[in-house]
Amino acid sequence: MTYLCQLSELRHDSAIGLDPWCDGRDTLIALRYGDGVRVFRNNCPHYDVPMHYRKNGFMTADGQHLVCFAHGALFRPDSGECVLGPCLGQSLKALEVSIDDKGSVWLVG
Template identity: 50%
Template sequence: MSHDAIVLCRLDELVEGQALGFDPLGTGKDSVFALRHGGEVRVYRNSCPHLEVRLEYRKDRFLSVDGSQIICYAHGARFLPDSGLCVYGPCLGQSLSALRWHAEADWLVLEAGQLEACAP
């Protein structure tokens, strides 16, 4: 595995309708999160386009109860899990920042160079 890559988790740890937060920079706060929606894995920066606040209200709580939308608990914005597009709230029409990833031996691996934008 390249030293320019960061392993987040095993792909089978991502369950449909749930999300997991990660702190790949070691800042003490989850700066990225991953989810499985419609069988597809997505990884986003943990930052709402409205005021750039963290999305979750507690560890790994990024999604609505039914798992159909990503929610910013600070301002109530709602995002589509498959695209990150805001469909409700103060950042309507804006999108979450998606991160590039790849699978390597059943692991979810991020390209490290894109993480600087996730630093606090």
């Protein structure tokens, strides 16, 4: 398993970028959703490019959707499904995570 972050670092209304493999850029997006955590690859299904234009700039101002700043596609934060924009109906790639009893979030697999 790959360590990602602490649960306490994640919020419901904003997402953070993570670089767990030291690629020099945030390849994953993580946020709280309900009692759990959602982690997606930071690749828009429209053109397979990173979603953000600034550090941790992954969500709309109202905190309701993930957004790709290239062409404005909106994604559900629970499923990663695009609900508005040029990749409507496509989804961000979701990754499985687990949370241990110390509040550490791990990528499974």
